[in-house]
Amino acid sequence: MNFLKTTAAHPLFLLLNIGLSITYFVYICFLFPIGNPALFSLLVLGEVFHLWQVFGYIHSVWPRKRVSEFDERYTPAVAVYITVTGEPADIVEETLKAATEMKYPNFNVYILNDGFVANRENWREAEELADKYGVRCLTRKTPGGAKAGNINHAMTKTEEPFIVVFDADHVPVEHFLKKMMGYFVDEKVAFVQSPQYYKNFEENLVTGGAWEQQELFFGAISKGKNTSNSAFMCGTNMAIRRTALDEVGGMSEFSIAEDFLTSLLIHEKKWKSVYVGEVLASGLAPEDFLSYYKQQFRWARGSLEVAFKYNPLFRRGLTFSQKVQYLSSASFYLSGVIVFINAVLPLLYFYAGIEPISINTMTLALIFIPYIFVVLYTIQLTSNFSYTFRALSFSLSSFPIHIKALWQIIIGKKSGFVVTSKKAVSGNHGYLVTPHLVYIALVVFGIIVSYLREGFSASVLSNTAWSIIYVAAFIPFILAAFQKVAADETVPLEPAKKGRA
Numbered sequence: 001m002n003f004l005k006t007t008a009a010h011p012l013f014l015l016l017n018i019g020l021s022i023t024y025f026v027y028i029c030f031l032f033p034i035g036n037p038a039l040f041s042l043l044v045l046g047e048v049f050h051l052w053q054v055f056g057y058i059h060s061v062w063p064r065k066r067v068s069e070f071d072e073r074y075t076p077a078v079a080v081y082i083t084v085t086g087e088p089a090d091i092v093e094e095t096l097k098a099a100t101e102m103k104y105p106n107f108n109v110y111i112l113n114d115g116f117v118a119n120r121e122n123w124r125e126a127e128e129l130a131d132k133y134g135v136r137c138l139t140r141k142t143p144g145g146a147k148a149g150n151i152n153h154a155m156t157k158t159e160e161p162f163i164v165v166f167d168a169d170h171v172p173v174e175h176f177l178k179k180m181m182g183y184f185v186d187e188k189v190a191f192v193q194s195p196q197y198y199k200n201f202e203e204n205l206v207t208g209g210a211w212e213q214q215e216l217f218f219g220a221i222s223k224g225k226n227t228s229n230s231a232f233m234c235g236t237n238m239a240i241r242r243t244a245l246d247e248v249g250g251m252s253e254f255s256i257a258e259d260f261l262t263s264l265l266i267h268e269k270k271w272k273s274v275y276v277g278e279v280l281a282s283g284l285a286p287e288d289f290l291s292y293y294k295q296q297f298r299w300a301r302g303s304l305e306v307a308f309k310y311n312p313l314f315r316r317g318l319t320f321s322q323k324v325q326y327l328s329s330a331s332f333y334l335s336g337v338i339v340f341i342n343a344v345l346p347l348l349y350f351y352a353g354i355e356p357i358s359i360n361t362m363t364l365a366l367i368f369i370p371y372i373f374v375v376l377y378t379i380q381l382t383s384n385f386s387y388t389f390r391a392l393s394f395s396l397s398s399f400p401i402h403i404k405a406l407w408q409i410i411i412g413k414k415s416g417f418v419v420t421s422k423k424a425v426s427g428n429h430g431y432l433v434t435p436h437l438v439y440i441a442l443v444v445f446g447i448i449v450s451y452l453r454e455g456f457s458a459s460v461l462s463n464t465a466w467s468i469i470y471v472a473a474f475i476p477f478i479l480a481a482f483q484k485v486a487a488d489e490t491v492p493l494e495p496a497k498k499g500r501a
Contacts, residue, residue, distance in 0.1 A: 001197075001279055002384050002385075002386045003215035003216070003218065003219035003383065003384065003386040004195070004218075004219055004223075004277050004278065004279070004384075005384045006061075006219050006220045006223055006277075006382055006383060006384055007381055007382055007384055008061075008063040008382075009061060009063070009378060009381050009382050010063075011062070011063060013378070013381075014058050014061070014062060014378065016374060017054065017058060017374050017375060017378050018054065018055065018058055020370055020371045020374050020375075021050070021051055021054045021055075021371060021375065022051070023367070023371070024047075024367055024368065024371040025047050025048075025050075025051050027367050028043070028044075028047055028357065028367075029043075029044050029047055032357040032358060032359045033357065033358040034356070034357060034358075035354065035355045035356050035357050035358050036354040036355065036356060039345060039348065039354060039355065039356035040356040040357060042341050042345075042356065043341075043345070043356040043357065045338075045341070046338045046341050046342055049331075049334065049335070049338045050338070052328075052331070053328075053332075053335070054375060055324075056324060056325075056327075056328030056331075057221075057328075057378070057379070058378075059224075059228075059321070059324050059325070059328070060220070060221050060224035060225055060325065060328070061220050061221070061224045061378075061382040062224070062227075064227040064228060065227070066226065066227045066228075066229070068183055068186065068189070068272075068274045069183070069185055069186045070182040070183050070185065071182050071185040072178060072182045073182075074181060074182050074184060074185040075104065075105050075106055075177075075181060076106070076160075076161055076162050076181065076184065077106045077107065077108075077160040077161060077162065078104070078106065078107040078108075078160055078162045078163070078164055078177060078181065078239070079107070079108055079110060079154075079158045079159075079160035079162070079163050079164070080099050080102075080107055080108065080109045080110065080163075080164045080166070081110055081112050081151060081154055081163060081164065081165045081166070082095055082096060082099060082109065082110070082111050082112065082166050082167075082168060083112045083114070083147055083150055083151070083165065083166070083167055083168060083236075084111055084112060084113050084114065084115060084126045084168045085114040085115055085118050085120065085147075085150075085168075086114075086115040086118060086120025086121075086122055086123060087168040087169065088122075089122065089125040089126075089128075089129060091168055091169050091284070092111075092125070092126065092129055092168045093129055093132075094171055095166055095167075095168055095169060095170060095171050095172075096109065096111065096129055096130075096133055096135070097133065098171045098172050098173075098174070099166060099172055100133050100134075100135065101174055102172060102174050102175070102176055102177050103174045103175055103177075103178060104177035104178060104181070107160075107164075107177060108135070108136070108158075108160065109133075109135040109136075110135060110136050110137070110138055110154060110157075110158060111126050111127075111129065111130050111135060111136070111137040111138065112138055112140075112150045112151065112153070112154045113126040113127065113137050113138060113139040113140065114140055114146075114147075114150045115139075116139055116140065116141060117140050117141065117142070117143035118143075123139070126139070127139060138153065138154050138157050138158075140153050144253070145251075145253035146253070146256065146258070147235070147251075147258060148250070148251035148252055148253045148258035148262075149251075149253050151163075151165065151250070151251045152250040152251055152253070155242070155245070155250060160242070161241070161242050161243070162181065162184060162239060162240065162241055162242060163239070163240045163242060163245070164176075164177065164180070164238070164239045164240075165235070165236055165237075165238055165240070166236055166237065166281065167235065167236040167283060169283045169284040170196070170236045170237055170281045170282065170283035171281060171282050171283070172237070172280060172281040173280050173281065175280075176194075176237075176280045176281060177239075179194075179276060179278060179280055180192045180194065180239045180276060180280070181239060183274045183276075184239070184241060186272065188270075188271060188272045189241065189271070189272045189273070189274055190240065190241050190244035190245075190266045190267075190271035190272060190273060191233055191238055191239060191240040191241065191244065191263070191266065191271075191273050191274075192238065192239045192273070192274045192275075192276060193222075193231055193232070193233055193234055193237065193238045193273065193274070193275050193276070194237045194238070194275075194276045194278065194279070194280045194281065195218035195219075195222070195237065195276075195277070195278070195279055195280075196214060196218060196234060196236060196237060196281075196283055197218075197279045197281070197282050197283065198210065198211040198214065198282075198283060198284060198285035199282040199283070199284070200284050200285055200287065201285055203285075203287055204287065204480075204483055204485060205476070205479055205480035205483045206285070206286060206287060206288060206289050206291075206292050206480045206483070206485075207285040207286070207287055208390065209292075209390050209391065209393070209394040209476065209477070209480055210285040210286055210292055210295075210394070211285050212386075212387075212388045212390050212391035212394070213391045213394050213395060214285075215383065215386050215387070215391065216379070216383050216386070216387050216391065218234075219277075219383050219384070219386065220379075220382040220383045220384075222275050222277070223275060223277050224382075225275065225325050226273075226274065226275035226277075228319075228321035228322065228325060229267070229272055229273060229319070229321070229322065230267070230273075230321060230322045230325035230326065231273045231274065231275035232259065232260055232263030232264070232267075232273065232326070232329070233259040233260070233262060233263045233273075234259055235258075235259040236281070236283065237280060237281040237283075238259075241271075244266050244269070244271050245262070245266075247266070247269055247271075248262060248265040248266055248269065252265065255302050255305050255306060255309075256298055256301060256302040256305075257298075257299065257301075257302020257303055257305065257306060258302075260302060260303060260306055260329070260330075261302075261305075261306050261310060264306065264310060264312065264315065264318075264326055267317070267318060267322055267326075268315050268316075268317035268318055269317060270317060287485060288429065288485045289429035289432060289480055289481045289483075290429045290432065292480075293401060293429075293432050296398055296401045297401050297404065297405055299333070300333040300336075300398075300401055300402050300404075300405035300406075301405040301408065301409070303329065303330045303332070303333050304330065304333050304334070304405055304406055304409055305409060306326070306330045307327065307330035307331055307333075307334075308409060311327070312326035312327045312330070313327060333402045333405060333406070334402070334406065335395070335399070335402065336398060336399035336400070336401065336402025336403045336405075336406070337399075337402065337403060337406065339396050339399040339402075339470075340399050340403060342466075342470075343399075343439060343467070343470045345463075345466070346443070346446070346463035346464070346466045346467040347439075347442055347443070347446055347467070349450065349459060349460075349463045350442075350443075350446025350447060350449055350450040350460075350463065350467075351446055351449060351450075353450075353453065353454075355459060355463070359462070360458060361458045361459075361461055361462040361465075364462060389476070390476045392473065393473050393474070393475070393476040393477050394476070394477055394480075396470070396473045396474075397433075397436060397473065397474050397476075397477030397478075398477075399435075400435045428482075429481050429482075430481050430482045432481055433474075433477060433478045433481040433482075436474040436477065436478050437478065439470070439471070439474065440471050440474065443467045443468070443470075443471055446467070447460075447464055447467075450463070450464075
């Protein structure tokens with residue numbers, strides 16, 4: 001797996017990265033004549049955020065040594081939870097079969113069946129599978145707390161001191177437990193996380209883009225977080241110490257990013273975490289654009305809630321590094337606002353002739369090109385050159401999703417937990433990229449308007465260049481939205497009704 005073969009960048013090179021980023025920031029914000037004051041303020045806001053992102057990434061991948069104790073002879077009793085909310089029986093069965101065949105001396109498998117409380121017509125299928133494989137099916141009859149509530153309910157029905165969680169589609173390898181449980185010989189280790197790997201990444205443009213986004217996180221970023229005891233739970237393929245969960249009141253039911261928030265609360269209690277950089281289970285990426293959109297919205301909404309309601313900077317039990325890492329991860333979803341600002345600035349020049357700063361095109365290129373080259377090369381170097389343009393495209397193009405999530409938090413709108421469909425949802429999902437298509441049309445027409453006004457002036461050329469960069473970045477995202485997927489008879493998983501899991 002190339003994404004796990006990360007390369008440690010030399011500290012001097014990382015310092016060069018920070019130095020060039022600061023230099024670019026200073027030039028843009030302080031050394032050029034200010035144009036429109038309001039636009040200049042927005043530009044500065046964006047550059048502050050970019051500087052923060054660079055610092056957060058450098059902090060993640062900074063070469064640090066951390067050795068976690070491991071003893072393969074340590075084999076405590078484990079409760080293996082497979083969370084199910086109406087997923088197709090064939091997908092659940094594949095995971096269940098693999099879970100029961102794991103090579104480990106002391107574990108029990110449980111199906112955590114939320115199909116009944118979520119009004120799934122096929123909820124009895126989970127119980128039938130449990131009978132077929134001789135495991136217990138814990139079917140909730142009282143709703144609440146979504147996936148976190150499902151896990152907390154199971155904790156009251158089981159006794160094993162350690163818990164392993166698999167989503168319905170994540171199929172473990174037979175040595176999963178052997179690779180994970182030995183880290184708990186250290187009594188301060190609260191949870192151990194392994195990567196999420198999408199085995200269907202070659203299915204279509206959506207699965208490919210979704211996976212390529214994940215490669216950077218589960219490669220360089222997660223391995224870096226591990227060195228500062230900042231790796232957090234990612235919902236599946238994880239092992240947890242029961243006493244650590246009990247200390248924070250179980251999985252948090254106050255956020256749709258229950259894994260992220262619970263990890264923060266556990267770290268705040270001075271527990272340790274471990275990230276295992278080895279693929280030990282294989283799952284499914286969203287196979288259609290609508291499912292991808294819903295998944296990204298849930299992650300954005302949950303992470304931003306943590307940033308605003310449980311701001312890591314003010315959590316006294318966290319170390320400085322943990323505060324940086326949690327805030328960096330949570331604030332990533334603010335990038336949608338910054339992408340929107342940066343993309344709109346050229347349009348304002350095209351149609352209104354206003355710009356945030358007055359700058360010569362050549363001068364801008366001289367300070368921008370070295371800065372962006374080093375930033376991108378740092379990402380490529382530390383990710384073993386696995387980061388792709390499509391991954392960048394999907395990240396930048398998700399700005400409407402991020403803005404929607406932020407807006408709902410600002411106005412206090414509640415959002416239920418939406419289970420990602422495990423099979424393709426057919427239909428035309430092109431409407432989800434309407435903002436991108438409108439932007440491209442505005443760019444094309446805007447270039448014509450500005451040319452008729454002043455010809456190919458330096459400002460027209462520089463703003464045209466900026467806008468074309470965003471148009472190019474949006475193209476793979478737009479193509480994924482319009483790609484037709486094979487129809488599937490499975491009913492798509494919709495949000496549970498209010499008060500349901």
